[in-house]
Every structure is written in C-alpha cells, then in structure tokens.
Amino acid sequence: MSQADLNGLRRFDRALLGAVQMIVPIDDRSEWLRTWRAEIWHMRHLKAHRLNGLSVGLTCDALWLRTDSWRRAYTGTVSLCLATLAFLCVVATLIMVILTGSWPDAAIYLGIRLPHFIAGSPLLVLVVYAEFATSNPRHTEHGSATKFRFWFKRKLFLFAKTALLLLLGFLLSADLFQTLHASFPITSDLMQIFVFVVLSLLGLRWSFLDQQIRCKQCLRALTTPARVGRPSHNLLEWNGTELLCPDGHGHLSVPEMETSWCQSSRWTFQTPTAP
Amino acid sequence: MLSTPRLSHTAALILKAISLGYCFGFDIMEVTGLPSGTVYPALRRLERDGLAGSKWEAESTATAGQRPARRYYEITKAGKSTALAATERYPLLARLLPEKNA
Numbered sequence: 001m002s003q004a005d006l007n008g009l010r011r012f013d014r015a016l017l018g019a020v021q022m023i024v025p026i027d028d029r030s031e032w033l034r035t036w037r038a039e040i041w042h043m044r045h046l047k048a049h050r051l052n053g054l055s056v057g058l059t060c061d062a063l064w065l066r067t068d069s070w071r072r073a074y075t076g077t078v079s080l081c082l083a084t085l086a087f088l089c090v091v092a093t094l095i096m097v098i099l100t101g102s103w104p105d106a107a108i109y110l111g112i113r114l115p116h117f118i119a120g121s122p123l124l125v126l127v128v129y130a131e132f133a134t135s136n137p138r139h140t141e142h143g144s145a146t147k148f149r150f151w152f153k154r155k156l157f158l159f160a161k162t163a164l165l166l167l168l169g170f171l172l173s174a175d176l177f178q179t180l181h182a183s184f185p186i187t188s189d190l191m192q193i194f195v196f197v198v199l200s201l202l203g204l205r206w207s208f209l210d211q212q213i214r215c216k217q218c219l220r221a222l223t224t225p226a227r228v229g230r231p232s233h234n235l236l237e238w239n240g241t242e243l244l245c246p247d248g249h250g251h252l253s254v255p256e257m258e259t260s261w262c263q264s265s266r267w268t269f270q271t272p273t274a275p
Numbered sequence: 276m277l278s279t280p281r282l283s284h285t286a287a288l289i290l291k292a293i294s295l296g297y298c299f300g301f302d303i304m305e306v307t308g309l310p311s312g313t314v315y316p317a318l319r320r321l322e323r324d325g326l327a328g329s330k331w332e333a334e335s336t337a338t339a340g341q342r343p344a345r346r347y348y349e350i351t352k353a354g355k356s357t358a359l360a361a362t363e364r365y366p367l368l369a370r371l372l373p374e375k376n377a
Contacts, residue, residue: 034331034343034344034346035300035346037343038342038343038344038345038346039299039300039301039345041342041343042299042301042342042345043301045342054301054311056310056311056312057300057304057310057311057312057314057315058311058315059312060311060312060313060315060316061315061316061319063316064315064316064319064320065319068319068323
C-alpha cells in the first residue's frame with residue numbers, strides 16, 4: 001500500500017500506522033498496512049470510542065509479525081545455538097561474581113580451577129568421541145564427503161559448540177561448589193571436578209547428537225520428521241525416519257534398524273551445491 | 276495420525292467466534308470482549324497453525340460500499356475439528372457466543 005492509500009484516514013491514524021509499520025518485516029508490511037487501514041476505517045465509522053484499544057492491537061500484531069519472522073529466521077540456526085551457549089556462559093560467570101562478591105575474587109577463584117578445566121577437557125572430548133564413534137556406527141555420513149567447504153564448516157561449528165559446552169560445564173560446576181569451598185576446600189574441589197566431568201559428558205554427548213540432526217550444508221537443525229516405509233518389511237525394503245532441512249538443502253534418512261545393506265544414516269542434497 | 280492441537284481458552288474462544296461467522300478482527304473483539312492486543316496476534320497464530328485462513332474481500336464489493344476492503348477470517352477443516360474438541364474441553368464456550376446474524 002502506498003502513502004496515498006493512507007489518505008482516507010485521519011492524521012493520527014496515519015501517524016500511528018507510519019510509526020508502527022517500522023516494526024513489521026518489509027515482506028509483510030504492505031498487507032499489514034492494508035489490513036489495519038480497513039480495521040481502523042471500520043472502527044472510526046462504527047465504534048470510535050474503542051480506537052485506543054485498537055492501537056494496542058496493531059502494535060501487538062506488528063510485534064507478533066516481527067518475532068515470528070525472527071523465529072522463522074533463527075530457529076535451529078548455528079548462530080542461535082552458539083549465542084545461547086555463550087549467553088549461558090555469561091550468566092554462569094555473573095553468578096560466580098555474585099557468589100564471590102567481586103570480579104577480582106571471581107577471577108582468582110576461577111583461575112585456581114582453570115588447570116582442571118584445561119587438563120580435563122581434551123580428555124573428555126576424546127572419551128566421548130571414541131565412545132560415540134564405536135557405539136553409534138549407523139550415523140556415519142555419506143554423500144557429502146567431497147564437499148570440503150561444508151565439512152570444514154561442520155567441524156568448525158562442532159569445535160565452537162564443544163568449547164562453549166566445556167566452558168559452561170566448568171563454570172556451572174564452579175558455581176555449585178563455590179559456597180562450600182571456604183568450609184571444605186578439598187571435598188569441594190573433588191566434587192567440582194566430578195560434577196564438571198558429568199556435566200561435560202552430558203553436554204558433549206548432546207553436542208554430537210545435535211550435530212547429526214543438522215543440515216550438512218547450512219547446519220540448521222532438521223525438522224518435520226516423517227516415517228517412511230513399513231516396519232513389517234524390514235528384510236525386504238528400507239524403512240525409517242526422514243528429516244528435512246527447513247531451507248530445502250536436503251534430507252537425512254535414518255534407518256529404523258541396522259541391516260547389512262543399510263547401516264548408516266544417509267544425507268541427500270536436494271539442491272545443486274555449486275558456489 | 277496427528278492429534279488435534281490443544282488450545283488455550285482464549286484461542287478456543289476466538290476460533291469458536293470465527294466458526295460462528297464472526298470473520299473480522301473487530302467483530303471478534305466485539306463478540307468475545309477480548310482486547311485487540313489479544314485478538315489480532317491470536318488470529319495470526321491460528322492462521323499460522325492452519326486452523327483459520329484469511330482472504331480479502333472483493334474490491335468491487337468494498338468500492339460499492341464506499342469503504343476499504345477487509346480481511347475475512349474463515350475456519351479451516353482442521354480448525355473445525357479443533358473447535359469441536361475445544362468445545363468438549365470448555366463446555367461453556369458454546370453458550371458464551373451467539374450465532375452471528377446474516
């Protein structure tokens with residue numbers, strides 16, 4: 001809708017629509033303006049006394065469209081995953097600062113425990129990676145080995161996610177036992193190491209599982225799982241679950257059970273992956 | 276088979292209003308007594324979830340009435356079954372809203 005289309009409205013209505021439309025995503029803006037022009041016109045001609053309430057409605061509507069566009073754009077993305085983990089790390093650090101009383105005290109407390117973190121982290125990653133590689137052979141990827149660019153992106157994301165998870169595990173374990181440290185220093189140190197290991201193992205396992213159900217091109221979390229095939233035909237044909245990339249890059253076929261001809265999940269690109 | 280989505284009381288009320296023929300946001304506000312800040316986002320959610328659809332009034336009709344074309348909301352097939360389930364869940368829903376006169 002152009003500015004000329006708004007001329008049928010009063011100056012206040014035009015100003016209101018002009019201001020609030022900035023919240024609405026550009027793609028939805030013309031339809032939003034058209035809808036609200038009609039609603040305001042009818043309100044003006046039928047129930048003018050309720051227009052104030054309507055201005056709240058149009059603002060809420062615009063905010064809903066904006067948040068929904070963000071939801072569609074960011075749900076399951078790499079940036080959201082890493083940002084959430086980074087945010088949790090910041091929150092855990094702030095809790096530590098509150099518990100110790102000041103930034104320098106928090107830094108000293110964490111600094112003493114940092115060797116546990118640095119020494120333990122690579123070992124934990126190796127243990128989880130080895131356990132995962134041996135116990136879960138059906139999730140070996142196929143069909144994307146030649147795309148070095150995508151492979152590198154996946155590994156970079158896995159590295160960043162793993163690093164943040166380990167850091168989060170370390171900070172949370174330090175938070176949990178900070179108050180006990182003054183009374184029982186040795187016990188609290190041992191318990192902190194133990195909790196760090198448990199939290200990290202859980203986090204790393206989630207990290208590897210999460211990696212498998214992401215698009216091999218854009219790394220967005222796969223959605224819309226659909227059952228394919230008949231379980232009663234296990235020995236005759238493939239059956240399992242298919243998950244789709246929300247951006248349409250491909251789909252992942254996860255077999256229901258391992259068979260001699262199909263032991264692993266298979267990723268299939270749907271679109272040409274030329275640069 | 277997908278189960279029928281469970282709606283909040285407010286969403287069920289709005290869906291019921293659409294199913295009774297109240298097809299404009301303003302009409303729904305009037306009949307339900309809900310504020311506009313609740314009704315319009317709820318209509319968007321119902322549309323996103325496929326329980327309600329919307330279409331524009333024909334320009335010729337609007338022009339004949341010397342007013343801007345309005346956006347009509349209408350209940351979908353999935354919306355009908357959800358509204359039915361919501362009526363069973365909230366029995367008073369049917370009594371709260373009168374049928375719209377033609």
